[in-house]
Amino acid sequence: MSKKILVVVASTRPGRLGPAVADWFVRATAGTAAELGVEIEVADLAEVGLPFLDEPEHPSTGIYVHEHTKAWSRQVGAADALVFVTSEYNFAMPATLKNAFDYLSAEWAWKPCLFIGYGNTSAGTRGVQMARGVATSLRMLSIGGDIFLRIAEAFSDGKVIETERLAARAREALTELDHVADVLRPLYRADQEIVPAVLADAPELLVLQRCCWVDEALANDTLELPALLEPEHEVRAGLREWATWCVRIDGRLVGSVRAKLDGDKWHIGRLMVAPDQRHSGLGRRLLAYAESQAPAGVSAITLFTGARSEKNTAFYQKNGYTLSSYAEVPAGAVGLRKPV
Ligand SMILES: Cc1cc2nc3c(=O)[nH]c(=O)nc-3n(C[C@H](O)[C@H](O)[C@H](O)COP(=O)(O)O)c2cc1C
Structure with a gap:
């Protein structure tokens, strides 16, 4: 974006x-x-x-x-x-x-x-x-x-x-x-407004995703997580490839989510919220926003999370997703799907 x-x-x-x-x-x-x-x-x-x-x-x-x-x-x-x-x-x-x-x-x-x-x-x-x-x-x-x-x-x-x-x-x-x-x-850009991320957001996104994916690494006992390992130029490449949105509070980037079309599915990824802003409803808002941006005609919304990220899975299930395996789910992850 x-x-x-x-x-x-x-x-x-x-x-x-x-x-x-x-x-x-x-x-x-x-x-x-x-x-x-x-x-x-x-x-x-x-x-x-x-x-x-x-x-x-x-x-x-x-x-x-x-x-x-x-x-x-x-x-x-x-x-x-x-x-x-x-x-x-x-x-x-x-x-x-x-x-x-x-x-x-x-x-x-x-x-x-x-x-x-x-x-x-x-x-x-x-x-x-x-x-x-x-x-x-x-x-x-x-x-x-x-x-x-x-x-x-x-x-x-x-x-x-x-x-x-x-x-x-x-x-x-x-x-x-x-x-x-x-x-x-x-x-x-007003506080807490969900706005399209721009290339200049890449350094802050890198810091936020590394911070958030430390929890994923601990929960899944692995460091082999792209969001944890990728360098800034890959974050920038991701911004070109995906529609990405972010939220700031007092100028600080505290949350983000991205999505892209995958065949007839709207695939959501990289939902992240800074540790001090969790349990405020921001994750739910970002997820709902990314869902609302799905182009007309998509058959389902898909995403995946770590196979042992139980809190994430429970969060997505609460938001209408059910566990569902599909081809693109990487090893060590579970797929989730929500009908449109
Ligand atoms: C109503 C009117 C008033 C104008 N007044 C000025 C002026 O005060 N100073 C000036 O340099 N040119 C003036 N011009 C000439 C314009 O700079 C020129 O016609 C220009 O092409 C107008 O922009 P437009 O073509 O996008 O309408 C005026 C033109 C019009 C139509």
Whole structure:
């Protein structure tokens, strides 16, 4: 599971330049995004289609009555960082961007943002300055390295003129956004919220899984347990291969679980909770969450645990699983299955 950077295209008028700027940014940063494990998604406000703010409650309540607000909340809430591609209209940001800002509150907070402004004489700087003030009041952190494009010089036939110098600035900005998002993550992901794990979580996952699998080693009288032995690069490989989720408390990674499709079965693994957080219901929450992420059409949920891990087996049985042998269960383990 990767971090997500949301590129918001502010202008909505027919024939606008905004999408061409977003296209250029996505293309220029594609290689860097892949290296960093970052997914770039574009939110074109013309497609998001928000009417002028029509929610009865203040956005800080998080109470939304309209489906368009809920969808916008989900999209911004899932982002780790924002890139605002904005034109300048009459020395200001387009009203569409201000409106999109105003719809939400907590979804923006503590996330780093970058501005790409474009315009005529000012190259969009005045519009960006205004948008930055709004972003700051929403608790976003505007990083350095904003990009400004003067239309007469930076565009040809409605497209950004691509130069290596400009692409390098985009790559540097993306890298900075990613780095700042890592640092701010404990602030913008609320305590105890189950969120997708990212590659940057690998060192902490390594520590947590080694700690948790010591109990498995003791219960099963073996050290031959992949979760106990694998080095960090294998944890990172696991993050690329499996959908993995984690939970933090006060910034500390205290729980995790992962799952992947195995034929027509949804296979769950590596359910772990830090010793001081056990018996709090966190393991049950993580398991239920991983189950809820099963794609439609799977026939069963499967997992395995150590053959002598009696507490684990009892926990899974309490949560609807029955012992069941299937081909992929490794030696020394027992399989469990829950029908969907
Ligand atoms: C309503 C309007 C107001 C504008 N005001 C400014 C301005 O204040 N400063 C500027 O540099 N360009 C201004 N322009 C020119 C825009 O920068 C240019 O048209 C740009 O392509 C607009 O972005 P868009 O194509 O994504 O809509 C304005 C354009 C429009 C349509």
